[in-house]
Amino acid sequence: MMGPRTVEDVRRDFPLLERLIGGKALAYLDNAATSQKPREVLDAIRVYYEQSNANVHRALHTLGEEATAAFEEARRKVQRFLNAEKPSEIVFTRGTTEAINLVASAWGSQELKTGDMVLLTEMEHHSNLVPWQLACARGGSRLGFIPVEADGTLDLDKLERSWDPRTRLVALTHMSNVLGTINDVKAVAALAHRHGALVLVDGAQSVPHFPVDVQDLDCDFFAFSSHKMCGPMGIGALYGKERILDAMPPWMGGGEMIRAVWPEKSTWNDLPWKFEAGTPNVEGAVGLGTAIDYLHGLEFRSIAAWEEELSRHAYQALSAADGVTLYGSAPRRGPVFSFTLGSIHAHDVAQFLDKEGIAVRAGHHCAQPLMRKLGVPATVRASLSFYNTFSEIDRLAAALEGALRFYA
């Protein structure tokens, strides 16, 4: 149940979930890659284009005012969604990747000096690794990695003992897209701050599943994408503490991010527009704002409760299934299940599941260093959302038996 609504009822909000795949009902279990979109979000985007489309922050006509209002209202929704103190701390980006690149580029270029360290973890998505490799290559700084323990967690006592005093920033995922581990980013932030380092949280996987309060976490940056939380692709946001964002140089130049431009130099706009060069993705912001309203309408408490029930069922079904090896057993986990099936390659498993109408991800999940650590070239990943059902999980378990027979 999602508040007063049943899962069957909630599923009717998502037109795509009615699709048949090869004549079979779709079981969409690839939510960590991207979620499906409720009709409300799709309608909001259409209505925006049909009624209010204009360029923002410039046009002095009714449509321009409406578009600007819609865009800035979406920003305030994101601010409340993350419980940021001010809307000026919310920068719209194309998504998590661009948000992290913004920090690595703008903050990194000014702050990272030769010999400084950026500390990551071994479970980072490439989007929270490669931007830092680039930043370190530019500034002569170093990368460090918090090891992943056997159960998929981080050992913070070990981190404290082995703290490198040149660490300037810790960038880590809130929830692993492979292991499902939910990291205690609040404790990491407290630890880092004691040593004078900043903390960036990659929230791409966490925001769809539980409420986030950036003030409570006390992180300095928080990045997330709209498309994994029922919103459209191509939009996301960076939260940054105002005084930190204020001290950072701009990263992309263009319209909107300037105050005054001369042939030889320019001055910068206020936050957050200083970091938003060019015409922004207004339809995306409107869609994201609507997705936030949608999730609030279902109530995060109910979402989390249902996803926990689903997870328990999935964990039981998968651990009982022949040939399945699960990766990740942290005490605090999100609804993400990475596994291998006997010695069958993950691609073959996924292809077999697709034949049964079941959509999963197979591969390295953009986390090659972690896969090497796990000692597997690829895993299958089933990732759940609040619109999934017990019967979809049962279909997955049954299909895995079929795959085991087929590839034997």
Place this chain on the structure above:
Amino acid sequence: MSAFDELYQEIIMDHYRSPRNTARLDHIPQALAHENPTCGDSLKLEVVVGDGEKLERVRFDGKGCAISTASASLMTEQVQGLSVAEARKLAGSFIRALRGEESVDVLDGMGDLVAFKGLTSFPVRVKCATLAWHALLVTLPGN
């Protein structure tokens, strides 16, 4: 036949279950292995060219999905005894056909490789089927 059955044809499953011409190729350093980054597949290929520029022995060592394993196995059979130029031509033609740059009907004249015709409905898997062939092009002398 469903698209899935077209993909995993009997001949492909046979070469996947019992791949031909495999060997431990420990003398080839891992750095020279050919990798498919999207699926973590890794393949080492050994090509011995004998008299008259003919491929005398072709063996592979690797871990991969059914499609990439079967493709490597079938390739070792198909190119054995060909001249370097013929092998290069076959590999180029096979890769172009799977990528859709050339009619897939060209596979009809390639013996058992015709089994890969079903792959064209699965563009994501093309990389799996072409890994060994790219490796061959790189490994052949005169590259």
